[in-house]
Amino acid sequence: MLIDVPDTALTTFRAMWAELDRIGVHPTGTRRYSWTAEDAALRRWFTAQASARGMEVHTDANGNIRAWWGGRPADGDAGVVTGSHLDSVADGGKWDGPLGVLLGFLAVDALAAAEARGEFVRARPVGVVDYMDEEGTRFGVACLGSKLMSGVLDPEKARALTDADGVSLTEAMRAAGADPDRIGRDDAEITRSGAQVEVHIEQGKQLVGLEAPVGVASAIWPHGRWSFTFDGVADHAGTARLVDRKDAALPFASTVLAARAVAEELDARATFGRFHVEPGGPNVVPARVVALLDARAATDEVLVEMVDRIASAAREAGEGHGVEVTVAKISHAPVVEFDEELRDLHGKLAAEAGEYLPEVPTQAGHDSGILAPVMPTSMLFVRSPHGISHSPLEDAADDDVIAGLRALTRSLAALAGDD
Ligand code: HGY
Ligand code: MN
Ligand code: MN
Numbered sequence: 001m002l003i004d005v006p007d008t009a010l011t012t013f014r015a016m017w018a019e020l021d022r023i024g025v026h027p028t029g030t031r032r033y034s035w036t037a038e039d040a041a042l043r044r045w046f047t048a049q050a051s052a053r054g055m056e057v058h059t060d061a062n063g064n065i066r067a068w069w070g071g072r073p074a075d076g077d078a079g080v081v082t083g084s085h086l087d088s089v090a091d092g093g094k095w096d097g098p099l100g101v102l103l104g105f106l107a108v109d110a111l112a113a114a115e116a117r118g119e120f121v122r123a124r125p126v127g128v129v130d131y132m133d134e135e136g137t138r139f140g141v142a143c144l145g146s147k148l149m150s151g152v153l154d155p156e157k158a159r160a161l162t163d164a165d166g167v168s169l170t171e172a173m174r175a176a177g178a179d180p181d182r183i184g185r186d187d188a189e190i191t192r193s194g195a196q197v198e199v200h201i202e203q204g205k206q207l208v209g210l211e212a213p214v215g216v217a218s219a220i221w222p223h224g225r226w227s228f229t230f231d232g233v234a235d236h237a238g239t240a241r242l243v244d245r246k247d248a249a250l251p252f253a254s255t256v257l258a259a260r261a262v263a264e265e266l267d268a269r270a271t272f273g274r275f276h277v278e279p280g281g282p283n284v285v286p287a288r289v290v291a292l293l294d295a296r297a298a299t300d301e302v303l304v305e306m307v308d309r310i311a312s313a314a315r316e317a318g319e320g321h322g323v324e325v326t327v328a329k330i331s332h333a334p335v336v337e338f339d340e341e342l343r344d345l346h347g348k349l350a351a352e353a354g355e356y357l358p359e360v361p362t363q364a365g366h367d368s369g370i371l372a373p374v375m376p377t378s379m380l381f382v383r384s385p386h387g388i389s390h391s392p393l394e395d396a397a398d399d400d401v402i403a404g405l406r407a408l409t410r411s412l413a414a415l416a417g418d419d
Contacts, residue, residue, distance in 0.1 A: 002353055003114040003413045005405050009106050010398055013405075016102050019045060020086075021094070029091030029392040034063070034133035034144065035172040042086040046130050049105050053112070055128070060189050061182035062148040063132035063173070069108045070125035070416075078194030079125035080415045082107060082408060085134035085145075085367065093394025095201040097134060099382060103199045103405050104128035110409040111416070123418040127193065131367040138163045138172070140225065140292065141331045146367035150374045151185030153331075158183060195342065195376040195415060198368040199408050201396055205387030206360040213403035216346045217338050217379035218359040220369040221269075222303050223296035224332035228255060228272075228314055232323040234279060234287035249277060249286040251317035251325065258313035259293065268297035268306050269363060292330070296363050300334055336369040342378035342411075349410045357407065364389070380407050 006012075023045065024031045024038035032038045043065055050057045050067030058072050059065045066072070066081070073079045084100025105128055114120035132145030139161040147153035159170045159180050173180040207215050232248035256272050263270035275291035293310065297303035311327040318325035343359065350357035360381065368377040382396050382404035 003110060003120055003409055005106070005110045005402065005409055006113050009110070009405060010402060012109065013102060013106060013401065016049065016105070017094075020098055020102075024088070025094070026091070030088040030094055031091060032086060032088040033138040034087055035138070035169075035176040035178070039087065040176060042130070046086070046101070050128070053105065053108055055108070060149070060186055061179070061184070062145045062186060063178055063183075064129060064145040064149060064189075066127045066129045067105075068125045068127045069112070070122055072127075073125050073192045073194075075188055076191060077124075078191060079127050080412060081127040081129050081193040081196045082198065082412060083127070083129035083131075084198050084200055085131045087133055087135050087137065089135045089137050089390045091392065092135070092390055093392050095384075095394040095396055096203065096389055097200075099201050099396065099401070099404075100199040101128065101130050103401070103408055106405050107409045107412050110405070111413060114413070120413055121418040122416055124194065124416050126412055126416045129193075129196075134367055136225075136331075139169055142225070142365055143333070143367050143370045144169075146370040148183050149186045149189060150371055152370065155184040190371075190374050193375055195339070196368055196371060197342065197378050197380065197408060197411050197415070198366060199380045199382065199404050200366060201389065201394060202360070202381035202384045202387070203362065203364045203389035205384070207358070207381060207383040208385065208387060210358050210360070212356050212358050213383050213400040214355075214407050215358050215360045215381045215383075216343050217362055217381060218343070219338065219361045220333070220336040220365060221296045221298055221361070221363045222300045222333060222335045223294070223363070223365055224303070224307075225330040226293045226295065226307055226311075227328050227330055228252070228291045228293055228311075229326040230289040230291075230314070230318060230323050231326070232285070232287055232321065235285040237283040237285055240285055245285050246322040247285050248289045248323050250321045251314060251323050252289040252291060254317035255291075255310065255314040258317075259310045262306050262309045262313070266297060266302050266306050268295070268302055270295050270306060270310060333365055333369060336372045338368070338372060338378045339376035342376055345414060346378060346380065346407065346411055349414060350407065353406070353410065355403075355407075380404060380411075
């Protein structure tokens with residue numbers, strides 16, 4: 001039987017949204033970073049939502065927080081998980097992450113209502129998850145919680161990561177009352193999660209073009225972050241002759257343009273979205289530029305070629321200006337193909353409901369992509385009318401949100417139900 005969502009879903013969604021809006025929302029965008037006061041407020045909000053539904057809350061060793069409907073599975077048992085993340089990029093939108101968490105709770109409401117009507121029998125617990133630091137805004141590495149949980153990030157390296165103020169992950173976790181010594185691969189939590197269906201706002205306009213309110217993710221492009229450091233010499237902005245300068249900003253500027261040209265040629269993506277100049281005086285020739293490259297491509301081969309070419313361009317420009325260039329990999333996520341059985345399930349259930357549910361790839365990274373090698377995961381995308389993301393302009397229409405909730409609810413019913 002097809003389980004529909006309660007008529008009150010949109011009202012509940014708006015009420016939950018209004019509460020979330022009180023946390024970390026500024027006139028210039030949303031600022032929710034890991035292990036901060038906002039993060040603690042988000043965890044309290046999450047816990048209150050879970051308690052209102054009689055769900056058991058548990059925070060794992062890596063700071064990922066889950067609310068279990070039907071009780072947290074015992075060690076060795078498996079449930080089904082949905083959810084996403086509540087952190088944001090710097091001055092981001094409100095939808096990237098929170099949509100998946102909210103719809104997770106609303107899907108539990110729909111399943112509980114169906115259970116009360118005798119239309120659904122739960123065979124295993126359903127977990128709603130909020131992953132720790134998906135965006136990597138504070139410590140530079142995206143998907144920190146899922147990378148630690150799946151073992152692709154070395155705990156020692158993670159503990160040593162620092163934010164812009166020099167605060168390490170270790171210090172930040174301790175200050176928030178968490179224990180950094182326990183972070184790392186968590187096989188018990190992987191088993192307990194069972195399988196994961198994450199709903200996310202689409203970050204692009206594929207679904208607009210396809211005239212579909214909801215889509216299924218097929219694959220994620222390989223992507224990663226690299227640091228580029230340009231070391232020159234500080235000097236007087238007035239008295240130093242141009243010919244004598246070792247200005248670190250000059251090869252950096254050339255590298256930004258080179259990255260754009262190479263990305264265009266390879267039909268890939270390259271972005272220097274964060275950089276700083278030292279010492280940063282308006283009348284001082286830049287001594288150092290530290291910049292982060294976010295690079296993404298359809299295949300790993302193209303990604304490697306692109307980063308190599310950008311690094312070569314940086315070194316060549318550095319030589320031309322007497323500036324030393326150092327390039328280091330910060331993180332890398334290989335190509336992800338989401339679980340075929342889950343994708344087929346979403347397609348079958350949509351066909352039964354008479355709905356169009358196209359499959360689309362994405363260039364955006366997600367915790368579900370990081371976890372795909374260690375457990376079955378899939379993603380449902382909700383149409384984004386302008387396609388803009390990582391910006392306060394992120395948006396979704398009410399009808400599309402409800403269509404996403406319907407697709408999630410029927411998938412969870414199939415995965416957690418007694419059939
Ligand atoms: O950066 C990303 O791709 C994602 O939105 N975290
Ligand atoms: Mn994002
Ligand atoms: Mn996201």
